[in-house]
Amino acid sequence: MEYRKIGNSDLELSAITFGAWAAGGWMWGSTDRNDAIKAIQASYDEGVTSIDTAPIYGQGDSESIVGDALKGISRDKVQLVTKYGMRWDLAKGDFAMKSKDNSGKDIDVYKYAGKESIIKECEDSLRRLKTDYIDLYQIHWPESTTPIGETMETVAQLIKEGKVRYAGVCNYSVDQMKEGDRYVNLISNQVPYSMVKREIEKELVPYALENNKSILAYSPLERGLLTGKMKPGHQFAEGDHRAGLYYFKDENLRRTNAFLSTIAPLAADKNVSLSQLVLRWTIEQPAITIALAGARNAQQSVQNAKAIQVQLTKAEIDLITNELNKLELVK
Structure with missing residues (x-):
C-alpha cells in the first residue's frame, strides 16, 4: 500500500481508503453486517489503514460496523475519517431529502452544522466508533443556515480538546474552502470524482x-x-439509489462499456481488473491524494486494495485519458 500525506498536515492516509457508505446499507438496498465487517478487516490485512464513514450512513450503523470491525487492532494503526452535519433526528437547517432508514421507515434528512449539533454528533461518533479521537472530521455538505465561521470554530475547539486531529470538508466550493480556512486549517476536501465526473x-x-x-x-x-460488470437492463434491488441516476440508463451503460473495452487490453496486459486500472488512474490525477473505494464483502475490498499494485507510465495514463475524452454520456 502507498500512504500519502494529507494537505499540510502530518496525517497520512492509505491511497486506497475504505469507503463505508455501502457498509451501512442505507440507500444501497441493505447490506449484511458480517460481510461488511469482514470487508473492512480484509482490506486492513491488505494495508488499507484508513476508513471513511459518516453518521448518516445507516443512521449510525456504518460507524458502529467500523467500530466493531477494528476491535483488537491498535488505534494508532488506523485512521478514522468521519463526518458531521447531516441529521435525521432533528428538523433544523436546510432540508436535504426524504429517505428511508434501514428498517424502511420514512425519515427527513437535514443539513445542519450548528455548534451544539456538531458537539453532540462528535460524541455520538466517538461512541459508535469506540474511540476517543477522530483523525479527520469533515462537514458532510455545505449548509446555508449556519455561518461557516461558527461551524469551523467549533471543529477548532474539538481539535483543542483532543477529540479531533484535523479538519476537512466535503462537497465544498473553492470559495467555501477559503472562508472555512480562515477559522481552522482545512487539510482536505472530499468530493465526487471519477472518469465520468471530472468537473472539479x-x-x-x-x-x-x-x-x-x-x-x-x-x-x-x-x-x-x-x-465493466453492469450491463444494459441491469435491475437494482429495492431501495438502491442508483436506479434513478442517469449514469445507469441503458444508453450510458452501453457508452461506458464501449469506453472500458478500449482500455481492457491494457488491464489484461497488466493482469489486473478494469476496476483496479480505473482506481490507479484516479489516484494518478493531479491533486487526487486518496480514492475512497467501497466494498460490501471481503473479495471486493481485497480487489480494491490491490489496485495499488498497478503501475502506469505517463504514456499509459495519457492513453487512458485520451480514450476517456471521447466518452460522452447522455443526461
Whole structure:
C-alpha cells in the first residue's frame, strides 16, 4: 500500500481508503453486517489503514460496523475519517431529502452544522466508533443556515480538546474552502470524482495544488458503473439509489462499456481488473491524494486494495485519458 500525506498536515492516509457508505446499507438496498465487517478487516490485512464513514450512513450503523470491525487492532494503526452535519433526528437547517432508514421507515434528512449539533454528533461518533479521537472530521455538505465561521470554530475547539486531529470538508466550493480556512486549517476536501465526473478539474484541482490541500475522491468507480460488470437492463434491488441516476440508463451503460473495452487490453496486459486500472488512474490525477473505494464483502475490498499494485507510465495514463475524452454520456 502507498500512504500519502494529507494537505499540510502530518496525517497520512492509505491511497486506497475504505469507503463505508455501502457498509451501512442505507440507500444501497441493505447490506449484511458480517460481510461488511469482514470487508473492512480484509482490506486492513491488505494495508488499507484508513476508513471513511459518516453518521448518516445507516443512521449510525456504518460507524458502529467500523467500530466493531477494528476491535483488537491498535488505534494508532488506523485512521478514522468521519463526518458531521447531516441529521435525521432533528428538523433544523436546510432540508436535504426524504429517505428511508434501514428498517424502511420514512425519515427527513437535514443539513445542519450548528455548534451544539456538531458537539453532540462528535460524541455520538466517538461512541459508535469506540474511540476517543477522530483523525479527520469533515462537514458532510455545505449548509446555508449556519455561518461557516461558527461551524469551523467549533471543529477548532474539538481539535483543542483532543477529540479531533484535523479538519476537512466535503462537497465544498473553492470559495467555501477559503472562508472555512480562515477559522481552522482545512487539510482536505472530499468530493465526487471519477472518469465520468471530472468537473472539479476546472477550479478545485488548481486551488488544491496551489494551496497544498488534498482531494479525497469519492465514488471513483461511479458506484459500480466503471467496473465493466453492469450491463444494459441491469435491475437494482429495492431501495438502491442508483436506479434513478442517469449514469445507469441503458444508453450510458452501453457508452461506458464501449469506453472500458478500449482500455481492457491494457488491464489484461497488466493482469489486473478494469476496476483496479480505473482506481490507479484516479489516484494518478493531479491533486487526487486518496480514492475512497467501497466494498460490501471481503473479495471486493481485497480487489480494491490491490489496485495499488498497478503501475502506469505517463504514456499509459495519457492513453487512458485520451480514450476517456471521447466518452460522452447522455443526461
